[in-house]
Amino acid sequence: MDAHTYIPAEFIADVQSYIPQHLTIADYIESCQRPLRPALRVNTLKTTVAEFQAYADEHSWTLTPIPWCPDGFWFERPLAQQTLSIGNTDIHLSGGIYIQEASSMLPVFALQHQTNLTDCCVLDMAAAPGSKTSQLAAAMDNSGFLIANELSSSRLKSLSANMQRLGVANTALSHFDGAIFGSYMEQCFDHILLDAPCSGEGTVRKDPNALKNWSIESNQHIAEVQKQLIESAFYALKTGGTLVYSTCTLTPLENQQVCQHLLEMFADHIDVLPLDTLFEGAEQVVTDEGYLHVWPQVHDTEGFFIAKFKKLGHTPHPNPQAKKGAFPFSDFSSKESQAFMKTLTDQFGISHLAGNLAIRDKELWLFPEQSTDLKEKIKFSRLGILIGQTHRTGVRLCHEFATALGHLATKNHYELSTLEACDYFQGKDIKLPHPTSQQGEVLLTLCGNVIGLGKWQKNKIKNSLPRDLVRDNQLITWE
Template identity: 30%
Template sequence: MDNHLPEAFRMKMRLLLGEEEYQAYLASFGQERYYGLRSNPLKLAAEELLELAPYRLAPVPWCPTGYYYEESARPGKHPYYHAGMYYIQEPSAMIPAELLDVQPGDRVLDLCAAPGGKTTQLAGKLQGQGWLVANDNSLDRVKALTKNVELAGIRNAMVTHETPDRLAARWPEAFNKILVDAPCSGEGMFRKDEDMIRQWEKHSVAVCMGMQAEILRDAAAMLAPGGRLVYSTCTFSPEENESMIAEFLRQHTGFRVVPAPAAHGFVPGRPDWAAQTRGADTPDEAEEQTAGAVRLWPHRIKGEGHFAVVLEKDATPVASEPEPVRLESKPAKGRKGSAPARTTAPDLTPWEQFVKDNLTQPLPGTPVMFGERLYLAAAGSPPVAELKIYRPGWYAGELKRGRFEPSHALAMGLSRGDARRVLALPQDSSRVIRYLKGETLEVAEAELECSGGVSSKGYVLVCVDRFPLGWGKWNQGMLKNEYPAGWRWV
């Protein structure tokens, strides 16, 4: 496939790398690709996935929850994928979230989040504590992002689709951890996806640089004193990497680069490339700091091309906290059931009755209504001020005409022990696939696990082994399938 590389790209890479390493890079196009997935800590420990997976896994050295798998394994065609037990992700793409060093209780923003791989990785590190905002300014991409948030069973995430400048105006210094996986020219993905080569020829590096600079500026405004920001791209271009960071540091003197460990075959950033881009013989002070970044090259590691740098904001506290503007929130336009958040307290009796009848314990979060839809917002979530909110929290279900209908997202965020009625099917059961296809199942009453003295009739949490797949409604030996049509096994 290296024959398809644009000549301008070839000339640039030969100049940057030198002939010997350039040839090693070209040779990587004739080598096998590496495929990866991450276990979901919200569902199970990484070691448990090793025991349960019916295919061979090998650890990704820079990600404790990451594994390589063989292409023939096809983990996306296994019921465990539909249980949200893992996320399929290119191995190099796992490094930015690792460098962000998220801890339980952090306030985290994934600013360019779709389709959600890094969002799910960050949520796993939070372990349900603190809160996470996942944002993307494309409505179509936000839909994929939301599905992955729900599949992973994330309870403490808000999904927005806004421009970074609007978020920055309303959430100044609101986050102590921010990930900017910036839109870029995608040179690091040429080996993986030939379409990225065609896109590179259409979209100039200069256009990407303009977007990146604006996103970084707005991210800096949303980072709290002492907070950490990770900027990453999947391109080799020094203009979008070292030069971008050097210019950011010149304009934001309260930031510094925290050197990332150059382990696992990673190589340090290249201040000299930034200086060359500027037309200088030697790097200046800002460019020198970019040596603390890391570059991932496909001829040096088992993965594709990537760049990442850790930025830390000075810990000097601000004189006073800005008073947030608290206006009526606006859900995403075009979303089924969209409506402004209620200004009067809704009658939550049907929801409370559902919890009493079907769950073993109350659930965390503050109830928020968008039309008929009920969400559970994480404690301490940032205020919404006329922002485009796609999900203000964990989507619980709908209040309709005095009754409550649970959502699929609610089922995916539960554990087996949270439900009063459970049907646990082994992963090799044909009924698992039939359930995922939306079929009604014959289920003997004795197969149900009921707790708290409830009758067998009612909502059942259907699981593969001990991991939730979705809802069913049992009555007289038949399980009516509640698995959503858009999620079904094809």
């Protein structure tokens, strides 16, 4: 129990006004002062649940399945391992898992419930740091087109780094106030996730100071922003598409009342999709409207709210907008593409890349196929995967080619030992036990997952890890 969790009396009085009758305020306060159970999600773009379970058994981890996420687990590690940060383990550094609170997995699971997200156009309107974006990419199996938007420029960088580590290849990053999507990208998306910025009332179990600046006035101000965002999302949604709205807060001001605003604004064009059967136990947290109002004491999680809607018809946006300025890329020529693909086939056995190759200056990018109709709607911070840099003799491959597309290779891998992995992440070259005659680039793997590129040299593999990913001050230790 964390007795230092700050819970102001005014907040408790507000919660008492809307807590369900079958729950008690005493149980709620007690749950807020209990540490969270650590949880993770298996990144199925890199590994399988079965492979991760075998890894967990080998390392004596205890796993408990999360009912609403087939890829999610609560986990416990032996005491001797707990001094090692989970972020410094090989399975995490290789992109095999993502540390994510259990209730945070619900919004994406709700979006994909009874829906096939593959080959769809999807918007994650408030994406950083990337937990739900990467969960969406996995649900889409890296197909279709996923736009991950983040207003904060500092959080956009961490979002990009996470997408690279996790092998996400179907995504574009944008840096806007989400309120612009309705006017610039009207009826563009099959599905939209709006995990809205909120007061964070549900996060006190991991942040004892989450309620330090709490006030009703702040809730009301945030709710006005949320209403603008949810309106924008509905305009950007295609007719027949679905929208999930979620927050990590509990107040109806930011939850039920925001949803009611949407229902009133688009009364003839919207249906609520009830979530009472989303998972076993969902009926314990469902509201009369069919939303999920997840109280922390019910499933031993953070507090969360999730609602799902279907768009039945479209009302035109009152002020549609169009991007100014030319798209700064051109198609990679057929001749150059053929030469590049021959190199990939010879070096790695990769005979096909799904998407469209494009060039800007000397940068070669791979765009998702379904980005063609949307790439000029807004200005993207990043679109697709940076494959490499062109030069007079071909293409020099980049790090994210390896992390996003390396799994396609059928040859030329080198599995790192734990000591070699320590050297790799510290930016050091990999010393070979025996001289080699192999030449060119090689894909480096850890836990069977491609983590980057190296270059064969006689007695070593030259490290190609980008400098900004080198972990100078975080030495990795292993059990």
